Amino acid sequence: MVRRTPPAPAPRETYHHGDLRAALIDATEALLAERGLEGFSLREVARRSGVSPAAPAHHFGDAHGLLAEVARLAFEGLTAALEAGNARGGSDALARLREQGIGYVDFAMRHPGRFGLMFQGELRKDTTLLQAANGTFGVLERGVRDFYGVPAGTPLSPAQWQALLGVWSVVHGYAHLALAGRFDLFAAGGQRRQLLQTVLPGLLQQHLEGLRAVAAAAPDAPRPAGRRRAR
């Protein structure tokens, strides 16, 4: 919608780019992070990659193809971040879930362009991306199952659904508000990274302890998981 003067394109010495595919993806992520999906354009991405507007077609077909690939990388990356968090949590189920949550927010902060794309745009209708999404959020679900000791296949109780949606909501909301700059009121610039590192873990820990109390009290959640092996 808004017009801007394009930044100077980077001239190139060789005819072939070398790694245009990766450059286009990087430029897309940067552009999305700067201007959001409404500021995205294939020509601008080509410009930033120092390449003619027709070049991207050789790698991604069309604009949708490029965005779909960035979205695919987003789900792949978030899945990896959640699984790494889970591993980092060690032998305590609550710690594993907490570290998944920290991984979720950390991924969003490191890849704002990718993260935003997962939750907006028409890519939501793409069935392969829907499957990727299910895979990603399935890691969180397994974390909650792990926490409550509910094996795959067994349906979750209402209180356990509530726990899953709650953990997801709290980390997602934190990430989205932080990226939208809504925490800037409380901490400007460099302080924000510190906010992430100090406030979030405590906040999550507290939230999760609430889940443990519920698990202990609820008749439909047979046992709070306590200490078990990491997956």
Add this chain to the structure above:
Amino acid sequence: MVRRTPPAPAPRETYHHGDLRAALIDATEALLAERGLEGFSLREVARRSGVSPAAPAHHFGDAHGLLAEVARLAFEGLTAALEAGNARGGSDALARLREQGIGYVDFAMRHPGRFGLMFQGELRKDTTLLQAANGTFGVLERGVRDFYGVPAGTPLSPAQWQALLGVWSVVHGYAHLALAGRFDLFAAGGQRRQLLQTVLPGLLQQHLEGLRAVAAAAPDAPRPAGRRRAR
């Protein structure tokens, strides 16, 4: 980015529209809800309002002016929703905070176009809108102060900051995920409204009870608020 054939414009009998200003705002919200900010165009809004592309300029100056007005309404509406929730909560500080949270999510579900606009786009640089945002989220902050019995002016303790960011995150994340269709895995179509009505209150209640426990334990939070008059 994507081109679509425009829906048939609604023809009009009279030369003057009657209430074009309101019609443009409604059309903008609907368009934002359908296609997001990247699908917004002033011409499409004019088309849907059955009016020539030049007509909106008489009411809003330019495209930015129209979006800014919708954003202003968004902050005004969310402020009202939070305050109504607070009043609905009655004499219990925890209930007041919980009802604020339910109001937050309910507003988002009823006005997806407005809600999205508050957290994306370049309107974030507009200083009057920033003030409106501070006013809106200040209601949440007052709710937390109320809960912990911390008068305005007194700085919040770290644990109380954590509580504020946590409540905000959980309701915001819930709203954003629900609007992004990410809960569709668990509940399709009509069930989603039910999900809102049953899962969210329990989830919030549980989260808030965690905050109460912290308040009772932490030395920097002098007293859990218990029962006090609603503001």
Add this chain to the structure above:
DNA sequence: TGTACATCAGTGAACGCGCGTTCACTGATGTAC
């Protein structure tokens, strides 16, 4: 109640622009022999 006229709200054609995509092309790379 009627009339002159200022003001307001909308028209529709026109403008220049950036966009996505196409096309015939060309430079560079790699492979078969």
Add this chain to the structure above:
DNA sequence: TGTACATCAGTGAACGCGCGTTCACTGATGTAC
């Protein structure tokens, strides 16, 4: 090791399109007298 040639990766001009905004205009409304 050298050469012919297919394949690959990028060019740049061109296309048609929808966009936001402008402009001179006109129909409708409301107000002064």
